[in-house]
Structure formats: C-alpha cells, structure tokens
Amino acid sequence: MNTSLVNQSIPVPTPYYLLDEAAIVANMQVIARLCELxxxxxxxxxxCFATWGVFEAMQPYLHGTTSSSLNEVRLGFETFGKGKDDTNNKETHAYSVAYSADEIPEVLKYADKIIFNSLSQLNAFKEQVAAQNTPVGLRLNPNTSNSSFIIADPARPFSRLGESDKDKISEVLSDITGVMIHNNCENDSFEAFSESLADIEARFGDILQQLDWVSLGGGIHFIAPDYPLEQLAARLREFGETYGVQVYLEPGEASIHGAGTLVTTVLDVMTNEKNLAVVDSSIEAHMLDLLIYRESAPISAINHQVVSIAALAVSPIDNDPADNGSRDDNSADNTIIYGRSCLAGDIFGEYALADTLKVGDQVAFANAAGYTMVKKNWFNGVNMPAIVIRRLDGSIDIQREFDYSEYKASLS
Incomplete structure (x- = not known):
C-alpha cells in the first residue's frame, strides 16, 4: 500500500474508487518477469478489470487483452490493442460462453484469436471465421480445478464451461490452432498448479502436441511475495517446449492486486449490542463479490491514515450466535460497518478498531479493483463511486464521476 496514496486528500465527494498506478506497475513488473523467464x-x-484509464501504464508490460463478451473484446481492441495504435503488436483474444450469430461479424473485426466454448458453437461458426483467416481456439475443461468456491468452479458438476471429451476434441483439431484451459481460482499453491497441469498433460498430451498455442487462463496468485515465481516460470517453459506451443496466461486479479481502494464516509453510527456504522457505499452496489462469496473487506485507511485491519473471522454476514469460535472477550466493543442500501446483509465486515467511528470519518476498504468496478450497479439508486487515479508522477486524475442522469439513463 502506497502511504502517500491514502494520506492525500482527494477533491471529490465519497464514495470513490482510488487506483494507484505505482501499485499496478509493481504487479506488472512481476508479470513481465514471469513472461521473460x-x-x-x-x-x-x-x-476482472477493465478500467481503461490506467491501461497506458499497463500496456508496456502485457501482450494484450482477453475478453468474455463482444463489448469486452471491442474495449480491449480500442483501448489496449490495435484500435488505439495501428503500429502496436498487442493481441486481442475473444472468448464467450456463448456467441449469438449476429455478434460474430463484429467480434471478428476486433479479434486476433477467437475461442469457442463448445463444439456446437465451433461447428456453427467455423466457416465464417475461416473466411476471415482468424485463428480459432476451443475451451478445454479438464474436469478438475483449483477453486475453493463452487460458484466459481469451472469443474463443478454439469459444468457448461468447455469441452472435456477427448475423442470429440480430437475430431476438430483441424479446425482449431489452440485451446484455453481456465481451471484455477485464487490458487496460491505452485504445487497444486503443477500437479493439475501434470494431470492435464497425462490425459490430453497428444492433443496438446498438435496445437500452436495453449492459454492456461488466470486465477494463479503468483503475485504473492512468497510465491516461487522462478519455479512457476520453469514449469511453464518446460510445458511450452514439451508440446511446442506458445503459452498464454490471463492475469486478472494478479494485475491489480493491492492497487485499489473504495473510499467511503461514515453517515451514521448506532448501537445494537455492538457499535454499528453506516457508510455512503454498499457492498451489493460497489463490492458485489463480498456478497456473492460471503466475505468481508479489509480496512486499509481511516481518515487518510494507513491501517491494516482485517475483518474478524466470524462475520455477521453468516452469524451463528452459538458459535463463539473467533470472538474475543471484548467483542461487544467491535464495530460492524454497514452499507447504506436497504439490504439487511449489506455488511462490509466486523472489526476490532482502536477508536469508535464517528459521523464524517472516512474509511477506505482494500481489494477494490478486481471484480468490483466491473460489477458496480445502481441498486437502490445509491450514488455510483467516482473513479480516481493516482498517476505515476503523484498527480490525481478524477477519471469519471457519475450523476442522476446516468442513473436514469440506465433504466427506461
């Protein structure tokens, strides 16, 4: 965390997302090192992250973008790829769980590679794609994964995410040049990744030998300080050389980890057995993954002063009064921070704070870049957070503010 980032007063009302380009570039340098090795x-x-206002800082370190929809592939092309500068060599990969027929012509305008999720989609559109000479990929699902969350597990029962029948995949090898395998989610274990890759090699190695490229997707938390980056690099190089393929990685969270905060202001304080504080933001509207994955947000700053306060292990998001497992003797002094929406479970977390929060205090929540800004919404009509960027030179850009007209326009 860049202390000057949180100690600096920002001339925009809360709530706002605050991105730190220096932190992003630090992640980029790790990614570039991994690619080099x-x-x-x-x-x-x-x-995961599509805030194109910081793409200029990311562009020197990455080879392009990958997408999950027509809108994303167009955004990647226009803001990161050839649409921005016809002379650059950035790649724009297109993937979707399912394309509609009318999307394919436009996708092909932007894509350097198009990856189909299923054999049926591949067969439906392969002739149209072949006419444009665009390389084609297929999503391969190995039916195994490294994921702690069933909601995010591509190998969950009855998964629609990719093909796993080796015989059927073999029948279309003449139609594809590569495969995409995405079966990691927040996986911080090199050993687990390597073992999973070995399993894929054992079952699909003869298919991999016939390809030009393999994308191993994202969800590998190699950005962690203690992650054995050199071992991962050696494993990836060995894989690429064994099968004669170009290996791609699709870092999302790894690209922006620790680089974003959501800055809020306390609007009200109450007491109901514990200290309660209500801020001018909402997890359902502005940090939706907290709700989806039943997690809490760490606090990174209070009133512009750097802190590091994790939410308690037992969170009121899933509170069981009979379970006192992680609560301490002073739990009545803890503070539960709520969002301002009408959802009863709109809870950022429960915290043991040195001082009781007061109306007007500013609270910044960490981990507010990946899978947050791309999911923000207008639930309850709660003010949409502005997007603020601290540039590499220390200057502050108010990248975007939102108002009532945009809330109204999002409806009909």
Missing amino acids: SGAKALLALK
Whole structure:
C-alpha cells in the first residue's frame, strides 16, 4: 500500500474508487518477469478489470487483452490493442460462453484469436471465421480445478464451461490452432498448479502436441511475495517446449492486486449490542463479490491514515450466535460497518478498531479493483463511486464521476 496514496486528500465527494498506478506497475513488473523467464505471454483479463484509464501504464508490460463478451473484446481492441495504435503488436483474444450469430461479424473485426466454448458453437461458426483467416481456439475443461468456491468452479458438476471429451476434441483439431484451459481460482499453491497441469498433460498430451498455442487462463496468485515465481516460470517453459506451443496466461486479479481502494464516509453510527456504522457505499452496489462469496473487506485507511485491519473471522454476514469460535472477550466493543442500501446483509465486515467511528470519518476498504468496478450497479439508486487515479508522477486524475442522469439513463 502506497502511504502517500491514502494520506492525500482527494477533491471529490465519497464514495470513490482510488487506483494507484505505482501499485499496478509493481504487479506488472512481476508479470513481465514471469513472461521473460518462461516465454509465456500475458493478457489482461477484462472480466476482472477493465478500467481503461490506467491501461497506458499497463500496456508496456502485457501482450494484450482477453475478453468474455463482444463489448469486452471491442474495449480491449480500442483501448489496449490495435484500435488505439495501428503500429502496436498487442493481441486481442475473444472468448464467450456463448456467441449469438449476429455478434460474430463484429467480434471478428476486433479479434486476433477467437475461442469457442463448445463444439456446437465451433461447428456453427467455423466457416465464417475461416473466411476471415482468424485463428480459432476451443475451451478445454479438464474436469478438475483449483477453486475453493463452487460458484466459481469451472469443474463443478454439469459444468457448461468447455469441452472435456477427448475423442470429440480430437475430431476438430483441424479446425482449431489452440485451446484455453481456465481451471484455477485464487490458487496460491505452485504445487497444486503443477500437479493439475501434470494431470492435464497425462490425459490430453497428444492433443496438446498438435496445437500452436495453449492459454492456461488466470486465477494463479503468483503475485504473492512468497510465491516461487522462478519455479512457476520453469514449469511453464518446460510445458511450452514439451508440446511446442506458445503459452498464454490471463492475469486478472494478479494485475491489480493491492492497487485499489473504495473510499467511503461514515453517515451514521448506532448501537445494537455492538457499535454499528453506516457508510455512503454498499457492498451489493460497489463490492458485489463480498456478497456473492460471503466475505468481508479489509480496512486499509481511516481518515487518510494507513491501517491494516482485517475483518474478524466470524462475520455477521453468516452469524451463528452459538458459535463463539473467533470472538474475543471484548467483542461487544467491535464495530460492524454497514452499507447504506436497504439490504439487511449489506455488511462490509466486523472489526476490532482502536477508536469508535464517528459521523464524517472516512474509511477506505482494500481489494477494490478486481471484480468490483466491473460489477458496480445502481441498486437502490445509491450514488455510483467516482473513479480516481493516482498517476505515476503523484498527480490525481478524477477519471469519471457519475450523476442522476446516468442513473436514469440506465433504466427506461
């Protein structure tokens, strides 16, 4: 965390997302190092992070973008790829769980590679794609994964995410040049990744030998300080050389980890057995993954002063009064921070704070870049957070503010 980032007063009302380009570039340098050692290419996963106002700082370190929809592939092309500068060599990969027929012509305008999720989609559109000479990929699902969350597990029962029948995949090898395998989610274990890759090699190695490229997707938390980056690089290089393929990675969270906060202001304080505070933001509207994954947000700053306060292990998001497992003797002094929406479970977390929060205090929540800004919404008509960027030179850009007209326009 850049202390000058949180100690600096920002001339925009809360709530706002605050992105730190220096922190992003620090992540970029790790990714570039991994690519240098391994020979892999790295594509920004726009499904995780698509705030194009910082793409200029990311562009020197990445090889392009990968997408999950027509809108994302167009955004990647226009803001990161050839649409921005016809002379650059950035790649724009297109993937979707399902394309509609009318989307294909436009996708092909932007894509350097198009990846189909299923054999039926591949067969439906392969002739149209072949006419444009665009390389084609297929999503391969190995039916195994490294995911702690069933909602995010591509190998969950009855998964629609990719094909796993080796015989059927073999029948279309003449129609594809590569495969995409995305079966990691917040996986911080090199050993687990390597074992999973070995399993894929054992079952699909003869298919991999016939390809030009393999994308291993994202969800590998190699950005962690203690992650054995050199071992990962060696494993990726060995994989690429064994099968004669260009390896791609699709870092999302790894690209922007620790680089974003959501800054809020306390609007009200109450007491109901514990201290309660209501801020001018909402997890359902502005940090939706907290609700989806039943997690809490760490606090990174209070009143512009750097702190590091994790939410307690037992959170009121899933409170069981009979379970006192992680509560301490002073739990009545803890503070629960709520969002301002009408959802009863709109809870950022429960915290043991040195001082009781007061109306007007500013609270900044960490981990507010990946899978947050791409999911923000207008639930309850709560004010949409502005987007603020602290540039590499220390200057502050108010990248975007939102108002009532945009709330109204989002409806009908």
